[in-house]
Amino acid sequence: MSSSNVPSPRRKSVGVKVGPVMIGGGAPIVVQSMTNTDTANELATVQQVEQLALAGSELVRITVNTKEAAQAVPGIRARLDDIGCHVPLVGDFHFNGHKLLTAYPDCAQALAKYRINPGNVGHGKKRDEQFSILIEMACKYDKPVRIGVNWGSLDPEMLARIMDENARSSDPLGASQVMHKALITSALESAAKAEEIGLGRDHIVLSCKVSGVQDLIAVYGELAEQCEYALHLGLTEAGMGSKGIVASTAALSVLLFRGIGDTIRISLTPEPGGDRAREVIVAQEILQTMGLRAFVPLVASCPGCGRTSSTYFQELAESIQLYVREQMIVWREQYEGVENMSLAVMGCVVNGPGESKHADIGISLPGSGETPVAPVFVDGQKTVTLKGDHIADEFRAIVDEYVRTKYRKKTAHA
Numbered sequence: 296m297s298s299s300n301v302p303s304p305r306r307k308s309v310g311v312k313v314g315p316v317m318i319g320g321g322a323p324i325v326v327q328s329m330t331n332t333d334t335a336n337e338l339a340t341v342q343q344v345e346q347l348a349l350a351g352s353e354l355v356r357i358t359v360n361t362k363e364a365a366q367a368v369p370g371i372r373a374r375l376d377d378i379g380c381h382v383p384l385v386g387d388f389h390f391n392g393h394k395l396l397t398a399y400p401d402c403a404q405a406l407a408k409y410r411i412n413p414g415n416v417g418h419g420k421k422r423d424e425q426f427s428i429l430i431e432m433a434c435k436y437d438k439p440v441r442i443g444v445n446w447g448s449l450d451p452e453m454l455a456r457i458m459d460e461n462a463r464s465s466d467p468l469g470a471s472q473v474m475h476k477a478l479i480t481s482a483l484e485s486a487a488k489a490e491e492i493g494l495g496r497d498h499i500v501l502s503c504k505v506s507g508v509q510d511l512i513a514v515y516g517e518l519a520e521q522c523e524y525a526l527h528l529g530l531t532e533a534g535m536g537s538k539g540i541v542a543s544t545a546a547l548s549v550l551l552f553r554g555i556g557d558t559i560r561i562s563l564t565p566e567p568g569g570d571r572a573r574e575v576i577v578a579q580e581i582l583q584t585m586g587l588r589a590f591v592p593l594v595a596s597c598p599g600c601g602r603t604s605s606t607y608f609q610e611l612a613e614s615i616q617l618y619v620r621e622q623m624i625v626w627r628e629q630y631e632g633v634e635n636m637s638l639a640v641m642g643c644v645v646n647g648p649g650e651s652k653h654a655d656i657g658i659s660l661p662g663s664g665e666t667p668v669a670p671v672f673v674d675g676q677k678t679v680t681l682k683g684d685h686i687a688d689e690f691r692a693i694v695d696e697y698v699r700t701k702y703r704k705k706t707a708h709a
């Protein structure tokens with residue numbers, strides 16, 4: 296195994312267009328997310344889709360589980376377009392998806408992609424029939440499909456078949472390997488069936504979600520070797536808070552480093568009253584820290600220690616990170632490459648300047664017993680020493696000036 300610190304080349308996959316967004320085929324890894332509003336509540340869903348899109352979600356999935364939800368989809372699309380939010384919508388379908396897509400053509404048309412779980416499309420003979428209808432609808436409306444297998448809802452007949460085959464084998468697999476095989480078989484057999492029905496390979500994305508980090512790495516490693524379909528990565532039921540973030544990051548980082556994955560979603564359980572857009576920010580930060588994409592200038596800051604005399608330094612680090620994230624909505628439109636800018640906010644002037652010099656702009660705040668001054672480094676050179684009550688405002692002004700002078704202005708589209 297290579298000990299290189301450079302990620303493996305991206306696995307080759309067939310590109311899939313979802314509206315204007317390309318998944319796979321060498322395109323940048325796409326960040327996506329999902330709403331948790333009742334889709335039938337048009338207004339609430341529009342607001343949350345917009346919130347996720349503004350945070351940087353390039354695709355947003357909504358559940359389409361009832362006729363009321365299906366009826367609401369065209370209105371949601373129209374309202375989003377009216378407010379200038381053109382993020383493609385993905386419809387999540389389960390047992391009644393075949394009926395909803397058939398009965399509500401405007402819904403089928405308004406969605407940019409359908410997500411189908413082969414374990415949840417129906418039972419027995421109906422499973423094949425209903426799966427076929429879903430795929431025929433995708434062909435009719437020229438929409439791509441994600442065949443999203445989930446370990447919690449594997450097709451029971453297929454699982455029984457694989458377990459039987461395994462029991463008869465002279466070299467039977469262990470329980471978790473049987474589960475891996477069942478997930479991969481379900482995804483690949485469903486994709487082959489979709490192709491037989493007429494859906495092109497360039498209209499198929501696969502996912503095999505599990506909740507265990509090691510299982511996810513093993514399953515996607517095998518899946519990636521066995522096919523050339525574009526892959527959607529995500530750890531299902533990742534959890535809440537730091538647990539969900541750490542588990543998702545651990546699993547996805549290993550796969551991304553190996554060049555596997557064309558689109559990612561971080562399935563965080565939001566804290567009560569928490570911000571749904573956090574899953575988008577975490578997805579972006581994983582891709583950015585892995586060196587795969589840049590979205591927003593990152594602020595490096597020291598952990599603080601006995602030298603930091605107040606919370607001022609933590610507050611400044613937080614306010615600068617927030618400031619650049621807010622400003623990026625405008626900067627992104629105006630300046631080329633500004634997302635690559637690096638900032639550092641350090642807690643003392645003993646060790647701070649070293650780190651500050653490595654960032655494009657760095658500031659070291661005074662620690663305990665230090666003279667109340669804050670040296671600022673720009674491109675490795677000390678440019679000014681801030682003091683007094685307006686250090687935060689003055690530092691933000693330095694950041695603004697840097698963006699204005701260092702990054703090329705984008706030319707307006709013709």
Ligand code: SF4
Nearest residue numbers: 597599600642643646
């Ligand atoms: S930079 Fe200074 S305040 Fe921050 S952790 Fe290091 S020594 Fe402590």
